[in-house]
Amino acid sequence: MNFRRLRIFVEVVRQDSFSRAADIVAATQSTVSKAVRQLEEEVGAPLLDRVGAHNILTPAGEIVYRRGMKLLADRDDLLVELAELRGLKRGTLRLGLPPIGSSTLFAPLFTAYRRLYPGITVHLVEHGSDQLEQILRAGEIDLAGLLLPTSEDFDSELVRSESLVALLPDTHPLAARSSIRIEDLREMDFILFESSFSLHRIIYDVCRRAGFDPSVVAVSSQVDFVIELVATGLGVAFLPQMIAAQRLHGGVRAVLLEEEGTAWQMAMVWRRNAYLSEAAQAWLDLVRHRQTV
Template identity: 55%
Template sequence: MDLRTLRAFVEVVRQGGFSQASKTIFATQSAVSKAVRQLEDELGAPLLDRIGHRPRLTALGELVYPRAVKLLAAREDLLADIAEMRGLKRGTLRLGLPLVASSSIFGPVVAGFRARYPGIEIRLTEHGGDELITMVRAGDIELAASLKPDAPDLEWQDVRREPLVAVLATDHPLAGASAVEIGALRETPFLLFGEGFSINRLVLAACRRHGFEPAVAARSSQVDFLLELARAGLGVAFLPRSLAEPARLSAGIAAPLLAEPDTEWRLTMIWRTGAFLSHAARAWLALLTQPPGEHSH
């Protein structure tokens, strides 16, 4: 069984189609299709149902896909082990960071890492938290920043913990409160991040504990845009306190604390349980434990 054909099959499933997969693995669409066909011929049955807009896994595909993901991840571990044993002076840090808070939290750390380890290339991937978790599990990246996982196949290290705040226009009836419960916002439209952002899960789970599904006025992956929508009175946005603080000091924004249990924004760095961590990854984790002012020393 050829790892090349397994890679093509996995990417077609992950990316939702042959065209998207071809861009990910830098091959033509016909080459990707041919590789998947080759794998299906070897196994003696189709792995994908190609009827419709998006290929879907057959029963055999459901069996093969998770094992193929593990095989590809094991290959990446093996290559990393070999590189470490050879004592390569140059290395690569395959790092995933969320679109929320990356610049303010990780910008100084990236700068400090580059100053200390100029020979190590940082291959940075930016996505929502859910996609980053998927990429870690697949072995596409070594480390990713995400909300604290509750999964035995992932290990984690704390980065930052903060409460969430409810960002409102100053003319909202609750704008003057120091803290609000999410149930009090039941009639206010919600301004949420895009699909796949972990903060959404915290907020929506809190709503369900109060017995309601919020009306969603808009979604965006851009913090500044959500703040402006809240300022304009379109609804309530939810952000870690440090991200909302600069906006709160300007006109038109209030940011009372979200007084709900289990909604703490707990940012962690995650990796696969038992996975080999390269020298670069271990150095990154060690740097994160240092006070912010020491990242560049």
Template identity: 40%
Template sequence: MPGSFQSGILEPEIVELRALRYFVEVVRQQSFTVAAEQMFVTQPTISKMVKSLEDEIGSPLLLRDGRQMVLTDAGRIVYQRGQDVLAAHAQLQAELNDLDTLGRGQLTIGIPPMGGSLFTPAIAAFRQRYPKIELKLFEQGSRAIEAALINGELELGGVLQPVDPENIEVLPVTRQLLWLVARTGSNWDDLHEVPLAQLANEPFVFYGESLALNDVVLNACRTAGFAPTIVGRSGHWDFMAALVLAGVGIALLPAPYCRRLDPAKFTCRPVIEPEIPWEMAIGWRRNGYLSHAARAWLDVAREALPGQAGDDFMLAPGIGVAGITTPFPVPPAK
């Protein structure tokens, strides 16, 4: 018999944590399909769990208004309090796991698909220093990682700045710029820099809609006075470059990845007016609990990652804080 809404929505014997977690993710993503992808389950599974949650509470939680999902009064309460419950549960698990200090255990870290290799030195150093701690990598976009940090589902994660400063603290890792990536023989071979507005009529290989870089580039295009023509999407820089080489369109990639491309096949140029920053950091929940393992990870990261040492990670010679040059043949600035 469904529990009444008034009798206490979030009593643990009534609400299963998994159903609550799925519901929160659906609201966060505004999509059952995207939520299913983020949680690595099928859409029918999520739909069934949300329906079971509504049955348990005895009240509908979501209403569809066109393509948008609207929370009912009950849904709003469940969503708000549900985030608190999930955060409290995650913190409880972290504190219990922390009883073993650094002797053994596991630490889950959010790693975004674009920028994951930035954290390789810290992962290797941590593994060498604490071999009995298992590192579990939660591979999601920066926005999903930031939400998981705020909800207490993750202790640490790689995030694209800017983040919510009221809820997230950060350790900067690197700041770079996005560059144009095109096939050689393009209109930009003879340019030293490319104003973004000059790309208005080009087809773009874009970032996935769930990735924070998608919004960053869209906003930059709006600032330059146009809406980009998007012909494909991906969260993986190497696949985006392959699509460019196949003639599908152009792409905007962080400068460090451009050094990995063959200059005989690709033209890469800094984008200006506006410049588009790519600022990666390690984030954690402000005023949240950090386990011994998480604090140890931050200590290792401060030593191993370039943002703290003033280096330019993965950049070719000549790309540095003094100015932008490139491993690609570029005509002198006029």
């Protein structure tokens, strides 16, 4: 049913006049008459009984008028909601973030986003990179914080690139060095993050390139717990330099790991050619803006 004709008909009934309705809808009187006639043809029944100077609704006209007002109101509500989405007054951002680095990299962005778009609901999930990638691929989230490189199925925006550091007990002979190679740690026990974390895979890969498999004595998903284990002398662990610097511990020393292919490159990632909602696009725009200021 044509909404323009329906609105004209409703105004004719409201104004009880074709001429006044024409003024309301900014049309000529002949256009109004034609629109009502076309609506009657579409319905297949007369809608108005013209008695003298008045227009009386027929039974069919009463139905069309009553239902028509609701249809027009619903259409207006629809347009308002879409406008609010475009203006980011409403909507949902489905965001996946990793436990490592999120508090440093994304907490300030999250706060800025909430301040700019208080009407947007943020649905946040936290997992290691491998699980986040699966969730993103399934379309359950719009964007995810993942370590590069990622699958060719994704597009990405680099957020931060950091060197890795080896965390050693401050009493260890190697703790006084300014830098270290993975080969120097061959005989040490390793404390790693869980296998779903990209950092786990990075360390295993660099060890294997050096010709050995690490001796793993503990696996965790908690940064602070890993640092405490290092402080007790249990073994060596690894973190991005930025994160290690913010988690200073009197019993731990951070030594730069000089190995190719160990850069910790955090990126915001989304499915290639996927539709990004206005809310997701606004988050991505904020990420890009924050990298330039």
